[in-house]
Amino acid sequence: MTGFARPPALLGRQRECAALDGLMDTVRGGRGGVLVMHGEAGIGKTALLDHVAGTASDVRMVRVAGVESEMELAFAALHQLCAPLLDHLPALPGPQHDALATAFGRHAGPTPDHFLVGLAVLSLLSEAAGERPLVCLVDDGQWLDHASGRALAFAARRLLAEPVLLVIATREPGADLAGLPDLPVHGVPDAQARDLLASVLRWPLDERIRERILAEARGNPLALLELPRGRSQVDLAGGFAVPDPQPLSRRIEESFGRQIACLPADTRRLLLLAAADPVGDPALVWAAARRLGLPAEAAVAAEEAGLIEFTTRVRFRHPLVRSAAYRSGSLHQRLGAHQALAESTDPAVDPDRHAWHRAQATPGPDDDVAVELAHAAGRVQARGGLAAAAAFLDRAALLTPDPAQRAWRLLDAARARRDAGDLDAALEMVTAAEAGPPDEARSAQAQHLRGQITFEQRRAGEAVGLLFDAARSLEPVDAKLARQTYLEALGAAIWTADLDRPGTVREIAAAARAAAPGPTPPRAVDVLLDALATRLTDGYTAAAPMLDAALRSVLALEPGTDVGEWLWLAGFRAAGIVAGELWDYDTWHTLAARQANVARDAGALVHLQFAVNFLARTHLDAGELVAAAQLLDEDRLIAETIGTAPVGYTDMALAAWRGREAEATELIQSTVRDATAHGQGRLITFADHAAAVLNNGLGRHDEARVTAQRAFDDDLPGYGPFIVPELAEAHARAGDRDALAVVLRWLSERTRATPGDWVLGTEACVRALSTDGTAADDHYREALDRLGRTRLRAPLARTHLLYGEWLRRENRRVDARQHLRLAHEMLTAMGIEAFAERARRELQATGETVRKRNVATVTELTAQEAQIARMVRAGLSNPEISTQLYLSPRTVEWHLHKVFNKLEIRSRRQLRGTLPLAARRALSV
Template identity: 55%
Template sequence: MLTGRRVERDVLERLIEAVRGGQGRALVVRGDAGVGKTALLDYLADQTSRAECRLVRVAGVQSEMELAFAGLYQLCAPLLDRAEQLPVPQRDALRTAFGLVEGPPPDRFHIGLAVLSLLSAAGGDRPVVCLVDDEQWLDEGSAQVLGFIARRLLADPVGLVFGAREPGAELAGLPELQIDGLADDEARALLDSALTGPLDGRVRDLLVAEARGNPLALLELPRGMSPDELAGGFGLPGAMPLAGRIEDSFLRQLAVMPIATRQLMLLAAADPSGDPSLVWRAADLLDLPKDAGEPAVEAGLAEFGTHVRFRHPLLRSAIYRSAAQTEQRAVHAVLAEATDVVVDPDRRAWHRAQAAVGLDERIAVELEASAGRAQARGGLAAAAAFRERAALLTPDPGRRASRLLTAARAKRDAEAFAAAAQLLDAARAGPLTPLETAGAERLRGQIAGSLGQNRNAGQLLLGAARLFEPLSADLARETHLEALWEIAMWTGDREGLRRDAALAARAAPSAPEPSRAVDDLLDALALRFTEGFTAAVPAMSRALDSLLAMDIGSEAARHLLWSGARPAGCLLTMELSDMHAWQVLTARNVQLARDVGALVPLELGLHHRALFHIHQGELDTAARLLAENDLIRMMTGRLMGAVTGMLLAAWRGDETRAGELIQALTHEVSTRDTEVLVAYAMLAGAVLNNGLGRYELARDCARQAFELDVFGSEPLVVPELLEAASRTGDLGLAGVAVEWLSERASSAPTDWAVGMAARGRALLSEGDAAEAGYRESIECLVRAGFGAQVARAHLLYGEWLRRQNRRSDARVQLRTAYEKLTAMGAEGFAERARQELSAAGETARKRSVGTVTTLTAQEALIAQLARDGHTNLEIAGRLFLSARTVQYHLRKVFTKLGINSRRELRAALPPAVG
């Protein structure tokens, strides 16, 4: 029985009841070492069995933190008989991760979806409760996957409970149960229950005070005390931390054991896999007697059954840390010899590395092989750890530096950027070959970009590109493009850096014939940032044609997916005001990212695709894409989906939501070296305030966005600037905007560009010229498919007609604008149209945009996918949910729409949009 802990037990009991009721639950039980986390997990395990739920238990092991998916395998091993029921991509990802089959390295999020599906399927027979003790010692891959799963337990009868001292970032935001020490009366009761003889009152009070309610300390400290000390006159050393005192108590108990027992315990502590056969094979190599473990078992310090278990993880760490380094290396050498090189080569290599005295090339080669196997299974963190250890054991200086560079790349791929930077600094100490030196500088720039240091990243990449120039034209040009991407796309033209980077790119080696899409794009951007828009239009058009002509399934297309070329290509369509190319390229980028399972490119692709649909006037479609984007953004932590969500809220006239997102993004920008996010935040402010008729605020926001000069954003910013400036009488600023639009329309006369320029001239004209401009604008924008701006052109035309006292003509335009804007869900602009229509003599009641808007964005997305014929399993795979959660959302959709089956979705939902 637990002493006290009534509140904690209630929390755990409610969790079991929720899981039995078909609801998913996640909980982090956190507290200091020895405070009782494991005891509470034991209590939960007992209650799980009483409730006839299935129990799966996992423990993180410190020495296994470098073994890919070691913790996850513990969790899944009892459930792998169900793997055949998984969709083939998920099954293959899981088996590859566990090294059961060979295949391309699986993405960790696809592994997570496979485990989620496995747990959901198991829960269908009997509710499942998974306990993960010592989460802080899980390998990184397992921790990431379990954190992924914990955030997606909704309608699955699965409970996932973690015990951790300090939970990792993977568990941030999950519900927590903080475990503190026992109250003094409970502490005395627990201490008395553990005593087998009399205890001096002063010693009792001292133990209770020193233990500070820590149950493990209360139970273990007396065990390390002599009878004389228990009888009185004993004082605990105040300087030693509590965990150290507990470890010291464990060691005092171990000290009275036979030498053979202590050696066996050290063997077990050095290999925490819990495999008794391995421990006993190593024991045989040391000629330890078969009964060497009996004293430890009788004292309750360890178990040697189907698994080797210590009474507490602190006992394991105490045994291992108390051994001299020579003893530690000796036991690792024996364990390596006892490990089957065929069955478990990675564990053998790791033990050999721990046993190494000095540098050893043979072990380094073994570790590199282990790294390759880990990477093939998707274990990026494990691969990085093996590569780092291999580098540190390498005797040859040049090869050592090369391996350090490879290890740094592996750490970067595992998103351990600080560790990657440290290894990179060591690698740069050399000696490196010239090509490796350039690669190291490129990696420095890439790491800086990943950390949001975009200005510094651009400069570092520019330096790397120059180093590549005499060595590899292809690598030089690719790196120049990366530099331009970081500088031009993220930080604008601060201090002339963009022009300097573009000039350097133009001086780079020429592209070979035939040129690649990346070469055409680099040439186009370099010309754009040195000679201006008009001079660069032919080159930008060629680059866009190259991107559109690429085979989506080619290796070149997949390579570009991960580079700056794909998002830069989307911005190029906006720069050229080419609505058709914008549509095609965004659709291809999303499809390619889906096909290869690349989440970061998919997140960016969904951002651009949603942005396209916003300006096409399909706000609900954009919201559905952003709902999918949000699921991914929870995993990647990137910001572009939040940017599009902010613009969507602005177009909808949702002042509260848009304001919250603008404020949050502005705060985020303060921690990053980027201006593109500021530009989009100001664009959102301009759209919002133009819709609400607050033109001075809209003008100020648009002017700030315009002055930042962020590539690709200006065709969206300038129309907002012009409208707001014309409404506030700022004719000088409005004239600048009209001149800008006219240049674009003259140099790249797409329907989008010509239509916006015509509307701009109309805003500053009178009489027949104004009317002709409005009519031309509407005709061009309709041909372009620019639905959102078509509606606003009707609104502006109607407002102008009303001011000319042509009330009948005004009502026609304003009624069209009101209907289009209402159907879009652009409530701010629709209300502006309604008020103008009322002023023109026609009453228009406020209208709802329809029943579908009662659905959340995620429900609408799931409903659309179901309407289009996708099964629950297919929807779950696309949205990284379980099939059971998809069904849960569909039941809510049916209730809200008043329907009973998937067949009725086609009539209840609007037509599908690409």
């Protein structure tokens, strides 16, 4: 059996070869390397992978290729890559071992998180590279299944201290590979193109025709080698110059098609059969060939033509050969090939592939096959293959003969598409499901799903109406789902921040209260819905006990199998709002920290982006700006890791607290633009609050008053504790006692219903701003006493500042200095620079000289270094840290050495012990 014919040499690829050789040297030196080569079909990416393979005799090498027909089988490509390395599987930590084993179908288990699978792949590569460097070559990356692509990209972004080289060749780097080091591969220069063409021409060629071929090929090596094949001298002289509108890849495929057409009939059928099987298992192909009556001799002509080879795997010369072979047969022959493969696949060993081939062999509706596909969808989803589950459900719906059942399966497929992140395709399937026979329950569920997808597309204004209509439609058919949908509609409406327009928050709340009661005992969803609906219809006082009960119900809730639902309930869109309404800082912070921990443990990195912003917001009022900044750096690190945009809505608040005018103003303006475009009015309120903090810090109280008043008038649930202090200070500076009286009435309602140190301390401070003389002095002292019992260091420091400013105006300079000095020290230490500068100027006005200072920043730890250092201080081992941060232990150790160097220490013991004050601040959360 012959091998493949190869080009005479790697012509015109000095730049690309040098880059690859440099990466090989890096990996031999003990460091990791990643490269995504991209270019059109036939441009020479496979030849460059061959170049790497040819220089890799001293390393361990694994080589795989994506297969187009296998794109919908979850983790198919990853299994190819990891199969030769699975002898290292027992060395992985238990959760990683189980996740990878479940993903590969080695045993049953709960749905493995994609990021835990990615971490397991990283650990497996690290273990395999323990004895000598490991080189992984992945061809045809555009055909990787989504689950494999995500896991590989996850591992690739963490190959820092691992002697592992990962090179992926693809036509266009998709979203999964975005941000990885890349190398575009273009056509070869003209001189080398001429040499390649000359190597395959068997006769002299008119120079005009030669120039036409060169121009058409545009330096594409495969085009230069393949386009002339199968054409006679007459063809080239007479018709080849006719412009061909087809894409180059199609023309190359057709060139292969002409070669296949010259082969014997049995050989063509064998090639078609091999093309229909993405596994490349020769035993399976030959078993299916026997069912079709194809003799072993049928392979000889194809191998002699250099189109395919049968060794330990069935491998085509080029993916376009596979495509051409599959297209070469009739529909009847393709159906027969899949039928033979289905019959040759053991359903007990590989039920999913058996179901898929059986479905591909079915020309029309068949309910038995549809049921098998639906069951297969459940299995692949249990292994984390959401995209595969969606593909199976798509096909199941297509093969379902009953129109009503088909519509329900389309709805199931739409949900799977949504879960897989394919929102546009999900909406198309919802539309198809809605076109089925009339069914009240299905129509209501379709409307619900449409509303959820629309909200996730950040079109909150549209989502409100859809979810509200869906909730009302669901009431007579599914009361429990109706109540959940009412809560979702309320959440979406709150995000529009349009509380009074018909059809929004208050109307939805009234409808929710009139709906059928929830189950007994009530779920957290039901308690939250009743509490928020009462708050929005009957006001704060009536709702306060229910809000407290709702908060306790969520605190008692343990994350179940649906972690996403728990994160939604516990996060800033539900329970976080309630905690703010109750001025309960400790619970607010506890929920935020728990949300971040659950998201980390589950590997739900998109949820984690929102969670760290939520948690960062709690740190701002505690005066822990360094911790908040590190969390926001984590948001950016996650975004870089998974190829999304940072959430970043807390960035503008942090910049405002720091008094960084240019940065804060730019962030505020961009947030307002984006929020306006997407109907996210709540973000505009966030921006108004940030602007008020910024302007109060800079002493521009009139400007602060405008934005704070607008935010206060919005009366968004959960945001009063942050708006009221800004508005009260701005009104006091304007001397508007009437406006302050309005704020006091609002506050008094809260203190009567839910008295606590945060709200009572804030009320006392506002009363001090509203009064004079001994009464003001008493109120300031009460405010300091109450706020001093909380973790809210920033409001406490600002109250010292306000008190000191008032004392100076009362000509009590000695007393003023005490509070102004304390305010200056606290605000400077926290990094609240504009307010600290206000305190410095006030101290100077009392006659005291104060040196202008900034917050100490001795260390220059990155966010990830600081996080690792904090975890070491907490007593975690490197493997434990690697699991939580989705890094390998070797990479954790690499970061830790950098921490030691920056902090000028030598050991973990020193890190856990005494550190300089600035270093302790840098590591505190």
